[in-house]
Amino acid sequence: MLSYRHSFHAGNHADVLKHTVQALIIEALKEKDKPFVYHDTHSGGGRYDLASEHAEKTGESVEGIGRLWEETCPPVMAPYLKAVKAVNPNGRLRYYPGSPALAGAMCREHDRLVLTELHPNDFPRLLQTFRGDRRVKMFNEEGYQRLKASLPPKERRGVVLIDPPYEQKSEYADLVQGIREAAKRWATGTYAIWYPVVQRHEVRSLESKMKGTNIRKILRIEMCVLPDSKEYGMTGSGMIVINPPWKLEKQMKELLPWLTEKLGQSPEASFKVDWLVPE
Numbered sequence: 001m002l003s004y005r006h007s008f009h010a011g012n013h014a015d016v017l018k019h020t021v022q023a024l025i026i027e028a029l030k031e032k033d034k035p036f037v038y039h040d041t042h043s044g045g046g047r048y049d050l051a052s053e054h055a056e057k058t059g060e061s062v063e064g065i066g067r068l069w070e071e072t073c074p075p076v077m078a079p080y081l082k083a084v085k086a087v088n089p090n091g092r093l094r095y096y097p098g099s100p101a102l103a104g105a106m107c108r109e110h111d112r113l114v115l116t117e118l119h120p121n122d123f124p125r126l127l128q129t130f131r132g133d134r135r136v137k138m139f140n141e142e143g144y145q146r147l148k149a150s151l152p153p154k155e156r157r158g159v160v161l162i163d164p165p166y167e168q169k170s171e172y173a174d175l176v177q178g179i180r181e182a183a184k185r186w187a188t189g190t191y192a193i194w195y196p197v198v199q200r201h202e203v204r205s206l207e208s209k210m211k212g213t214n215i216r217k218i219l220r221i222e223m224c225v226l227p228d229s230k231e232y233g234m235t236g237s238g239m240i241v242i243n244p245p246w247k248l249e250k251q252m253k254e255l256l257p258w259l260t261e262k263l264g265q266s267p268e269a270s271f272k273v274d275w276l277v278p279e
Contacts, residue, residue: 176210215277224270225260
């Protein structure tokens with residue numbers, strides 16, 4: 001089943017969290033001159049028009065990036081916001097860079113991007129976004145298969161972003177299995193895994209399975225704009241980061257009180273930054 005389209009959700013509160021973390025990881029990799037690889041297992045279309053029918057149908061960006069567009073944000077968000085502003089040169093918020101476009105804007109000439117997207121409608125959009133960019137290789141394939149085939153990378157440095165749609169129950173098991181196999185091939189890589197908070201028991205199950213992999217250094221970063229609910233609907237999201245940059249924990253602990261206040265939709269909005277598995 002391939003019904004999920006990120007174009008309905010681009011720029012929402014979950015994107016703000018995910019892409020802030022992604023940008024900080026890339027910035028940390030850029031502190032060394034040596035090249036690195038950015039690998040995206042579920043790339044989507046690359047860039048999104050917030051005035052499109054899909055985006056306007058949900059209006060989710062209004063409660064996400066829309067709340068920050070006119071704000072003076074903490075300096076730690078600067079790498080992320082710079083990439084968003086770059087696709088809106090006239091100063092009006094109209095376009096939003098997905099994860100691969102954000103990475104493309106931040107990576108250097110000698111870095112490399114590997115982008116995978118299976119959806120038949122999104123892959124052509126991805127091709128158009130990166131047409132002529134020699135740093136980028138794109139594959140219309142299943143994400144975990146391409147990841148397995150691509151590891152370890154020749155650079156031995158980099159980050160893998162895993163952002164599945166979670167539209168099938170098997171995707172949680174697929175994710176954990178994909179991580180197990182990837183870590184066997186490239187134990188020192190950074191893996192940034194996004195997850196939605198819809199039903200708390202699913203999040204707890206994912207956390208338990210991640211602990212069961214026996215992988216060390218797993219950081220959890222979560223922001224919920226609403227309290228947990230038994231009703232259907234995403235109340236928050238999080239990032240599970242394996243082998244995070246050493247500054248990331250401190251950066252997110254400093255940022256999330258402010259960001260949760262700005263994006264919260266309830267007095268019970270909350271956040272957490274802790275270690276699922278320490279070093």
